[in-house]
Each structure stands twice: as structure tokens, then as C-alpha cells.
Amino acid sequence: MMTFISSSPEETVDIGRQIASFLRPGKCLLFRGEMGAGKTQLTKGIAGYFGADGAQSPTFAIVNEYEGRTPVFHFDLFRISSLQELYSMGFFDYLERGGVIVIEWSENIPELTAVLEDYCIVEIEKTGDSERNITLLD
Amino acid sequence: MLILGLDTDSSVCSAAVYDTARGEFAARYEINNGLTHSVTSAPLIEDMLRLSGIKLSDIDLFAVSMGPGSFTGIRIGVSTIKGLAYGLKKPCAAVTSCLAAAYSVQVKRGIICAALDAKIGRLYCAIFKADGDKLIRLNDEACLTVDEIEDMLKDYIDEEFTFTGDGAMILAERLGAAYTLPKWAAAQSACGVCLAAQYTEPVTPEKIMPCYVQLPQAQRELEARKGE
Ligand SMILES: Nc1ncnc2c1ncn2[C@@H]1O[C@H](COP(=O)(O)OP(=O)(O)OP(=O)(O)O)[C@@H](O)[C@H]1O
Ligand SMILES: [Mg+2]
Numbered sequence: 624m625m626t627f628i629s630s631s632p633e634e635t636v637d638i639g640r641q642i643a644s645f646l647r648p649g650k651c652l653l654f655r656g657e658m659g660a661g662k663t664q665l666t667k668g669i670a671g672y673f674g675a676d677g678a679q680s681p682t683f684a685i686v687n688e689y690e691g692r693t694p695v696f697h698f699d700l701f702r703i704s705s706l707q708e709l710y711s712m713g714f715f716d717y718l719e720r721g722g723v724i725v726i727e728w729s730e731n732i733p734e735l736t737a738v739l740e741d742y743c744i745v746e747i748e749k750t751g752d753s754e755r756n757i758t759l760l761d
Numbered sequence: 762m763l764i765l766g767l768d769t770d771s772s773v774c775s776a777a778v779y780d781t782a783r784g785e786f787a788a789r790y791e792i793n794n795g796l797t798h799s800v801t802s803a804p805l806i807e808d809m810l811r812l813s814g815i816k817l818s819d820i821d822l823f824a825v826s827m828g829p830g831s832f833t834g835i836r837i838g839v840s841t842i843k844g845l846a847y848g849l850k851k852p853c854a855a856v857t858s859c860l861a862a863a864y865s866v867q868v869k870r871g872i873i874c875a876a877l878d879a880k881i882g883r884l885y886c887a888i889f890k891a892d893g894d895k896l897i898r899l900n901d902e903a904c905l906t907v908d909e910i911e912d913m914l915k916d917y918i919d920e921e922f923t924f925t926g927d928g929a930m931i932l933a934e935r936l937g938a939a940y941t942l943p944k945w946a947a948a949q950s951a952c953g954v955c956l957a958a959q960y961t962e963p964v965t966p967e968k969i970m971p972c973y974v975q976l977p978q979a980q981r982e983l984e985a986r987k988g989e
Pocket of ligand 2: 662681
């Protein structure tokens with residue numbers, strides 16, 4: 624377990640870069656945290672570390688692909704509610720594409736922890752207007 | 762008759778041409794470079810036909826594995842074959858990935874259990890009974906755990922078993938088989954698609970559809986409870 628404390632959106636991006644430096648292709652990050660917690664902000668740092676700028680919320684597209692040194696596949700499961708739906712948007716095919724996978728609203732599919740082999744849960748907690756605790760659980 | 766078979770429903774993309782008159786494959790091609798079937802499948806077919814001196818118009822039947830398997834892969838395979846057959850006004854045959862895997866081992870007796878890795882700690886599985894060259898289906902494809910498959914096979918305990926498909930090794934390990942096909946050979950392939958297509962009613966291209974299998978729902982409650 625590892626906790627980072629952020630006091631601004633910029634710091635959260637920076638923490639994203641730090642987390643990314645530990646990641647290998649194939650790793651899935653399961654984000655947990657309320658609306659506006661900073662999941663997309665953190666992803667900007669992760670994609671940025673791999674050389675892809677401009678990560679944005681994939682709420683409507685469900686997945687954004689960032690082509691960096693290592694590709695980053697950025698999912699938002701806000702509107703997904705079953706393993707079947709996840710399959711039907713091609714999620715499981717992304718696991719074999721040699722990228723890092725970041726999943727916002729992973730709590731929508733509790734089966735993910737049973738189904739994925741290589742994952743890390745990332746909890747983002749709002750502790751103030753601009754304060755956040757970011758915890759990596761293994 | 763020449764049957765062109767295509768299989769794109771795992772990370773492997775393969776195509777083959779089976780000559781029923783000779784009872785032999787005129788060509789077999791296979792590529793395993795990740796899931797880029799949209800890029801590889803058409804050139805792979807083109808290359809295979811060119812090098813083996815077969816014209817697309819010589820093909821009598823276009824066959825495809827319709828899944829279950831990779832969501833994207835199945836759709837690419839089915840649309841590729843649909844497109845080719847439609848353009849050439851030729852019939853199609855769609856077979857399930859499990860049936861193709863079962864035909865690929867060419868076993869003449871006993872029970873054939875085809876199991877393909879569904880990548881979620883489960884296997885797409887169906888069982889068949891061999892009756893000479895033909896296989897008789899004993900159940901429909903389902904997405905099962907190894908325990909569930911073991912249970913299902915108990916009904917056939919007195920029979921000889923053959924395991925096939927890229928999930929065969931997982932099963933054979935659990936059930937103590939002496940021998941399974943090596944991994945490369947156990948991957949579902951276009952050869953099995955061609956062989957299975959011989960015993961499948963040909964249809965017009967618009968009739969073939971991907972085959973999806975319902976993923977488990979019950980696991981959700983189970984995992985949620987485990988999490989408490
Ligand atoms: N320390 C901080 N870290 C991250 N974001 C912060 C911080 N302080 C304030 N914010 C603000 O919180 C918001 C976080 O938005 P972001 O889109 O990253 O959230 P999200 O968790 O992805 O939400 P959603 O569930 O809607 O996708 C931004 O408006 C950002 O400016
Ligand atoms: Mg977001």
C-alpha cells in the first residue's frame with residue numbers, strides 16, 4: 624500500500640507520472656473515487672509519462688486510446704453495468720494489446736478483481752476542496 | 762469442392778483452403794501477432810491464395826468461425842467472409858469456435874470436449890460425441906468454470922475423452938490426462954473451420970451472424986459478498 628497526498632490538480636497530474644513510472648504493459652489500474660475526485664486528472668499524468676498529452680474523460684466514448692511509448696487505454700465504466708456489456712464493447716480484447724489500462728468507475732463491475740490477472744486498485748479520496756488522498760492498494 | 766476457412770476469434774488469425782475431393786488442405790496460414798485481425802485477415806487470405814495458385818473465384822464455400830471468442834475478432838471474421846461470399850455470389854457456412862476445435866482433432870470415437878479460454882477465469886465449452894467422421898453435439902456453448910465443466914463431464918465418465926481448444930490444457934491438467942495437444946496446435950484454427958463446414962448447411966451471406974455466449978451474472982453477487 625502506498626499513499627500520495629495532493630493539494631492541487633497539477634500535483635495530481637504529477638502523482639500520475641510517478642505512478643506510471645512503476646507500470647508495465649498489461650497492468651490494469653482500477654480507479655475508485657467519486658465524481659470529481661480527480662481520476663481523469665491522474666490519467667493525464669499517466670498518459671503524459673508515456674509521451675501522450677491531452678488525456679480526456681472518455682465518459683461518452685467509453686474508451687480513449689493514447690499512443691505513447693507504451694499505449695494507454697483509458698476506460699470510463701460509468702455507463703457500464705455488467706460483465707456482458709464490458710465484453711460487448713471489446714474490453715477483453717484490449718488486454719492483449721500490450722498497453723497500460725486505466726479504468727475509471729471500476730467499482731461498477733465488481734467482478735473485475737476476480738477476472739483480471741494483473742491489476743492494482745487506486746483509491747482517490749476527496750479530503751478537501753483541493754486536497755486528495757491517492758492510495759495504491761495491491 | 763474448395764472450402765476457404767477463416768478463424769479470427771482468438772489472438773491467432775488463421776486461414777485455410779480445404780480440397781474435399783483430395784481430402785487435403787491446399788493451404789494453411791496462421792499469424793499470431795496480437796489482435797490486429799482487421800489489418801491481417803484480408804492480406805493473409807490474399808497472400809495464401811496467390812502463393813498456392815488458387816483464385817478467389819475457385820472457392821466454392823466460404824466458412825468462418827462465428828465465436829464464441831474475442832468480441833472484436835469474431836466481428837472481423839464474420840464480416841470478412843460475408844463480404845467475400847457476397848461479392849462472389851457464393852454460399853457461406855458459419856460454425857462455432859468449439860465445433861471447429863472439435864473437428865480439428867479428427868477423433869473417431871468417444872467424447873470430444875472443446876474448451877476455449879474466455880480470458881475471465883472461465884472457458885467457452887461444448888461437448889460432442891464422435892460418430893465416425895461426423896460429430897454429434899451434446900450441448901450448446903457456455904461460459905463455464907473448470908469446476909462446472911468437470912461436473913458436466915461426470916455424466917460421460919465411462920467414455921473416452923479428447924480435449925481440444927486453447928483451454929484444453931487447463932482442463933487436462935485438472936482431470937489428469939496423459940497427453941494434450943501442444944499449445945500451438947490446440948489453438949482453434951481455420952482447418953477445423955473447413956472440416957466442420959463440410960457438415961454444416963450452407964447459407965447465403967446475410968444469414969451468418971456472430972455467436973455470443975451469455976457471461977455469468979451470478980459471479981457479481983459472489984464477488985461482492987467476498988469483498989465485504
Ligand atoms: N488535488 C486535486 N487533484 C485533482 N483534481 C482536483 C484537485 N483539486 C481540485 N481538483 C478539481 O477536481 C476536478 C477533478 O476532475 P476529474 O475530471 O479529474 O474527476 P474524475 O474523478 O475523473 O470525475 P468523473 O467521475 O466525473 O470522471 C477538476 O475540476 C480539478 O480541477
Ligand atoms: Mg473522469
